[in-house]
Amino acid sequence: MTHFRLIKRLAVNALRGHNTNVRAIVFHPKATIFLDKKDVNLASCAVNGSVKLWSLESDEPVADIEGHKARVARVIWHPSRRFLGTTCYDHSWRLWDLEAQVEFLHEEGHSKGVYDIAFHVDCSLSATGSLDEFGRLWDLRTGHCIMFLEGHLKEICGINFSPNGYHIATGSGDNFLRQRKCIYTIPAHQNLVTGVKFEPNHGNFLLESQCGQVGKVMGLDISMDGQLIATCSYDRTFKLWMAE
Incomplete structure (x- = not known):
């Protein structure tokens, strides 16, 4: 079983730009590996509908994505790395073409706010x-x-494809974690499951975040090599975890 320990580090930079609660922040898949620091390395979203793009050279955003009028819950990079997906409480989700700087898709169908989004490999x-x-x-x-x-009895707050593309895992306010066709139902929680991620390389294990812990952990991400885990919380902190 893999165990993780918290890396205690001082913040190297404080990003300033949002003027309300930040809902999610994600690294570009090539951030810190191939991208230059001046390029867009991160994307974030907030409850006032703002979506911002960040470099690693400045503590202020390099660009704003405008169009949302309601709370944006999640941002995620498309595997092509050209597009950015966003989910919104206006019952829609969108796909933005960052090269052309236009909205590529704007889809509706859910009867309530869209919370999370994932892309197939x-x-x-x-x-x-x-x-x-x-x-x-x-x-x-x-x-x-x-x-x-x-199959869920309450809101779905986390959804993710397995790396091989054959499974979808969902986490919900009914405290359950499910996979497509309900291969497993995992009743391991006592509070709302706010996020779920497959280990990126082989999908051998799942990670989830839970709203009920101290500080309400609202989101998480895993580095492509599977060695680092980042979590964000209502206590306004980001934490980084490493495999021992």
Whole structure:
């Protein structure tokens, strides 16, 4: 079993730009590996609908993505790294073309706010989880919903594809973690599950975050080599964890 320990480090920079609660922040897949520090290395979103892009050279955003009028819950990079996905409490999710600087897709279908989004490894599919208790699978080539995911009794706050693309895991306010076709139901929690991620290389294990711990852990991400885990919390901190 893999154990993780907290890396205690001083903040090297404080990013300033949002004027309300930040909901999520994600590294570009090539950040700190191939990208220059002056390039867009991070994206973040907040409850006032703002979405911002950041470099590693400045403590202020390098660009704003405008269009959302309601709370943005999640931001995520498309596997092509050209697009950025966002989910919103206006019942929609969007895909933004960062090269052309335009909105590429704006999809509706959920009856309540869309909380989380994930992309299939082959770049052609997305999966969304909503406060309406359901998940949906979308074809990015047509913008159509092609599969309906049901089984949860409360809002879906986390959704993720396995690295091989054959499974979808969901985490919910009903305290359960499920996979497509309910291969497993994991009743391991006593509070709302706010995020779920497969280990990126082989999918051998799942990580989840829970709203109920001290500080309410609202999101998490895993580095591509599987060695680092980042978590964000309502206590306004980000923490970095490393395998022992």
